Amino acid sequence: MAPGVVCRWSAENVDLGEVIAQAERMRSGESRTATRAAVVNLVVVTAEPETAQRARSAVGGLGAHHPGRIIIVLADPDGPDRIDATIELQETDLPERHLWWEVIDLRVGGGAARHLSSVVEPLLVHDLPVAAWHMGEIPSASGLVATGAHVILGGDRPSDPDQSSLEATAALTRLRHVTDLEWLATEPWRRALALLFDPPSARRILPRIAGARVAGPPWRACLLGGWLTDRLGLAPGSVQLEAVSSETIVELAADDVLVRAASAPLGRVEARIDDERAVTVGGAERGTAALLAAALGRGGTDPAFVGALGAAARVER
Amino acid sequence: MTTGEPPPNPFAIGLEMARRAPPVVLVVFGASGDLTSRKLLPSLAAVARRQQLTDSFAVVGVARSELSDEDFRKLAADAVPDAGPEWERAVSGFRYVQGEYGEPATFDRLRQVLEEVDHDRGTQGNRVYYLATVPDQFATVACALGEHGLSRPRKGCFVRLVVEKPYGRDPQSAAALDRAVHTSFDEDQVYRIDHYLGKETVQNVLALRFANAIFEPVWNRRYVDHVQLTVAESIGVGHRGGFYETAGALRDIVQNHVMQVLGLTLLEPPATVDAQGIRDEKVKALRAVEVLSPDEVSTSVVRGQYDRGWVEGQEVAGYRQEEGVAPDSHTETFVAMRLAVDNWRWAGVPIYVRTGKRLPKRVTEVAMAFHRVPHLPFASSLARDLDANSIVVRVQPDEGITMCFGAKVPGPEFRVRTVSMDFSYGASFMEETPDAYERLLLDAMVGDPTLFIRADEVEQSWRIVAPILEAWEEGAAPLARYESGTWGPREANRLIESTGRRWRRP
Numbered sequence: 107m108a109p110g111v112v113c114r115w116s117a118e119n120v121d122l123g124e125v126i127a128q129a130e131r132m133r134s135g136e137s138r139t140a141t142r143a144a145v146v147n148l149v150v151v152t153a154e155p156e157t158a159q160r161a162r163s164a165v166g167g168l169g170a171h172h173p174g175r176i177i178i179v180l181a182d183p184d185g186p187d188r189i190d191a192t193i194e195l196q197e198t199d200l201p202e203r204h205l206w207w208e209v210i211d212l213r214v215g216g217g218a219a220r221h222l223s224s225v226v227e228p229l230l231v232h233d234l235p236v237a238a239w240h241m242g243e244i245p246s247a248s249g250l251v252a253t254g255a256h257v258i259l260g261g262d263r264p265s266d267p268d269q270s271s272l273e274a275t276a277a278l279t280r281l282r283h284v285t286d287l288e289w290l291a292t293e294p295w296r297r298a299l300a301l302l303f304d305p306p307s308a309r310r311i312l313p314r315i316a317g318a319r320v321a322g323p324p325w326r327a328c329l330l331g332g333w334l335t336d337r338l339g340l341a342p343g344s345v346q347l348e349a350v351s352s353e354t355i356v357e358l359a360a361d362d363v364l365v366r367a368a369s370a371p372l373g374r375v376e377a378r379i380d381d382e383r384a385v386t387v388g389g390a391e392r393g394t395a396a397l398l399a400a401a402l403g404r405g406g407t408d409p410a411f412v413g414a415l416g417a418a419a420r421v422e423r
Numbered sequence: 424m425t426t427g428e429p430p431p432n433p434f435a436i437g438l439e440m441a442r443r444a445p446p447v448v449l450v451v452f453g454a455s456g457d458l459t460s461r462k463l464l465p466s467l468a469a470v471a472r473r474q475q476l477t478d479s480f481a482v483v484g485v486a487r488s489e490l491s492d493e494d495f496r497k498l499a500a501d502a503v504p505d506a507g508p509e510w511e512r513a514v515s516g517f518r519y520v521q522g523e524y525g526e527p528a529t530f531d532r533l534r535q536v537l538e539e540v541d542h543d544r545g546t547q548g549n550r551v552y553y554l555a556t557v558p559d560q561f562a563t564v565a566c567a568l569g570e571h572g573l574s575r576p577r578k579g580c581f582v583r584l585v586v587e588k589p590y591g592r593d594p595q596s597a598a599a600l601d602r603a604v605h606t607s608f609d610e611d612q613v614y615r616i617d618h619y620l621g622k623e624t625v626q627n628v629l630a631l632r633f634a635n636a637i638f639e640p641v642w643n644r645r646y647v648d649h650v651q652l653t654v655a656e657s658i659g660v661g662h663r664g665g666f667y668e669t670a671g672a673l674r675d676i677v678q679n680h681v682m683q684v685l686g687l688t689l690l691e692p693p694a695t696v697d698a699q700g701i702r703d704e705k706v707k708a709l710r711a712v713e714v715l716s717p718d719e720v721s722t723s724v725v726r727g728q729y730d731r732g733w734v735e736g737q738e739v740a741g742y743r744q745e746e747g748v749a750p751d752s753h754t755e756t757f758v759a760m761r762l763a764v765d766n767w768r769w770a771g772v773p774i775y776v777r778t779g780k781r782l783p784k785r786v787t788e789v790a791m792a793f794h795r796v797p798h799l800p801f802a803s804s805l806a807r808d809l810d811a812n813s814i815v816v817r818v819q820p821d822e823g824i825t826m827c828f829g830a831k832v833p834g835p836e837f838r839v840r841t842v843s844m845d846f847s848y849g850a851s852f853m854e855e856t857p858d859a860y861e862r863l864l865l866d867a868m869v870g871d872p873t874l875f876i877r878a879d880e881v882e883q884s885w886r887i888v889a890p891i892l893e894a895w896e897e898g899a900a901p902l903a904r905y906e907s908g909t910w911g912p913r914e915a916n917r918l919i920e921s922t923g924r925r926w927r928r929p
């Protein structure tokens with residue numbers, strides 16, 4: 107067994123009832139040497155085996171922060187009617203305590219894959235909140251699982267943002283509590299600028315800002331551009347976007363000052379006004395697992411995200 | 424646009440912006456001391472790291488040691504290695520004033536330095552004075568600040584005074600300190616520290632009681648049989664023997680920490696959880712605690728002192744063998760007592776308190792022990808292992824809440840036994856719990872006095888504790904000895920067992 111795995115059960119072409127019974131047995135059957143803590147049900151739905159694999163490695167680091175039940179569903183609606191399942195009870199070693207949590211891996215084919223909610227719902231731990239993570243494609247309303255679940259997007263997006271993906275995301279925010287990992291990844295830049303402009307004296311510059319430049323990975327740059335357009339009330343098109351795979355840089359230009367937020371050593375973002383005021387914040391190099399952990403702690407759809415999406419979609423148009 | 428109100432911060436929406444200190448100078452009296460290096464500076468560095476200090480922040484240290492500004496900055500940097508760029512930036516503006524607190528010249532220099540800092544750092548005349556010095560200097564410093572015109576805020580500014588414990592060593596000295604402090608400061612400028620109130624889990628007592636519909640209805644004499652409050656330490660007095668000789672467990676722990684936790688446990692629901700709501704209700708609760716007569720002190724209070732023994736696998740010396748302790752010392756290192764509360768909610772519910780050093784483990788908890796059910800419909804032989812229900816709020820070290828109740832043991836017989844349901848803070852919230860001092864320093868700078876003690880609370884807790892000290896001086900309750908590593912003297916067991924109850928094993 108892999109390190110951290112306390113026990114494992116696996117079956118092919120199995121009845122879902124058996125999976126449920128087995129999950130319950132593993133949850134309550136082991137002698138109580140560790141705290142079986144649970145704060146969340148996390149469901150990952152994907153059609154791509156590679157994405158499922160990436161999800162598995164991202165959730166590996168989650169146990170300490172958000173122990174709970176993790177259900178990874180690899181759906182193949184066009185395949186034969188069958189369910190294969192693996193359940194692992196995993197342990198996180200923390201100083202002075204051990205926590206246990208479960209990962210349920212399901213490969214669902216045929217009709218059940220077209221009715222995933224019916225597979226997922228009975229496996230959820232009662233009374234705990236549910237988050238559904240769609241790492242790749244943005245789901246349509248009918249592709250959502252688990253009624254009322256918090257929808258987490260991103261982490262393995264197959265394509266760059268365009269008007270239809272931005273509008274599909276905006277549509278989801280009207281249905282569900284949505285958190286986007288790419289949006290969370292931009293937080294250090296947004297926070298650095300928010301802190302930079304926290305003193306009222308610094309804010310006097312803002313009305314003079316006429317344009318901006320954002321360079322960075324496509325989704326991040328697009329969302330930051332939308333955010334600046336929305337928050338500063340800029341005309342569509344006044345933010346210049348540059349898709350680059352390297353570091354993310356935000357520049358705001360007024361007649362006589364330059365504001366710049368860019369990566370600094372030790373995973374930090376430094377924002378400064380000309381060469382005078384500077385602030386730095388951490389968290390610029392969070393990986394998918396850390397962003398996912400942050401997403402699970404979110405209370406509701408971020409209104410700034412909704413504003414940024416709307417502005418970005420208008421720019422795309 | 425260069426004049427008029429600037430626009431609100433457009434970038435802050437959607438971000439949880441942490442509370443931030445306004446522009447302020449923190450003036451630390453006792454800047455070269457132990458508390459400053461061990462607690463205040465590391466806590467400030469943590470506050471800085473979380474971006475909760477602005478650039479308009481500085482510390483001005485005041486103490487007797489010969490230090491330059493540079494030496495003090497080095498002291499601050501060394502106290503918190505690897506604290507990060509925010510701390511480095513903050514420390515670069517720290518200043519130091521060398522001087523005796525009894526010398527007016529010290530405060531003349533302080534005034535001058537404060538003006539320079541306001542100019543250099545934009546601290547705008549806002550001050551928080553922190554008395555982290557020896558207690559016999561508290562009054563001297565407070566008066567001198569008034570005499571030098573440093574205690575009253577200029578228009579639109581604030582000036583606050585944070586006072587460390589102990590706040591007096593008896594009611595008279597506490598009142599005298601109040602008088603001295605109030606010559607320079609109004610009561611609403613005074614922030615008396617009890618670091619227990621800065622602990623998350625102490626605040627959680629309020630969340631447990633008032634955020635849940637299922638606990639408050641049973642939090643009273645109808646359901647509660649008695650309350651047990653334990654503050655146990657496994658350590659001895661260490662190198663603080665000299666100090667401890669003048670204090671003892673009653674002054675060091677009961678008068679402040681125990682009374683505060685008790686106040687939060689017993690108080691009526693406040694209309695709002697804010698400074699006035701909470702403190703008013705705490706005072707009312709403490710006011711209802713009965714004062715013990717000298718005779719009652721003999722029967723309801725046990726005082727003990729540790730002998731040698733074994734704690735956590737180590738052999739340890741007795742109190743009288745500790746450095747700085749008199750070989751015939753009568754200072755108590757353990758107190759157990761039974762208190763009564765005279766109000767509608769708690770009448771007839773005994774409150775058992777015990778605290779001590781060199782007990783088997785470090786633990787602080789409040790336990791509500793409920794009445795037994797009026798009738799057990801099982802054969803008594805099958806319910807032998809059944810205790811009364813209890814709810815335990817564990818304050819430290821393993822923070823959480825435990826509920827104990829009866830459940831059927833699986834099998835053909837109807838055997839019931841006590842099981843415990845555990846909520847562990849650590850397993851549900853992975854956030855790092857900030858140190859109590861981080862919370863309290865920030866509160867003092869922001870101006871939130873909820874977790875500080877008001878003068879009338881100090882007065883009330885002395886009202887309860889002073890008669891015990893006086894009765895002891897008259898010879899009530901002889902000093903009982905206990906072996907280190909045990910739960911205190913046998914007399915403490917008798918105190919509770921005489922009423923058919925027993926101490927929990929926390």
Ligand SMILES: NC(=O)c1ccc[n+]([C@@H]2O[C@H](COP(=O)([O-])OP(=O)(O)OC[C@H]3O[C@@H](n4cnc5c(N)ncnc54)[C@H](OP(=O)(O)O)[C@@H]3O)[C@@H](O)[C@H]2O)c1
Binds near residue numbers: 453455488554557588
């Ligand atoms: N240490 C702790 O863990 C702790 C915990 C809780 C509460 N407290 C409370 O915090 C306060 C300070 O305790 P501590 O342990 O830090 O004490 P400490 O190490 O003895 O420090 C005392 C400080 O006060 C200065 N000082 C004393 N008398 C002075 C005078 N006449 N003029 C100018 N400066 C004077 C000393 O300056 P020089 O050394 O430069 O002479 C030193 O900086 C006490 O009220 C204590 O009860 C301490």
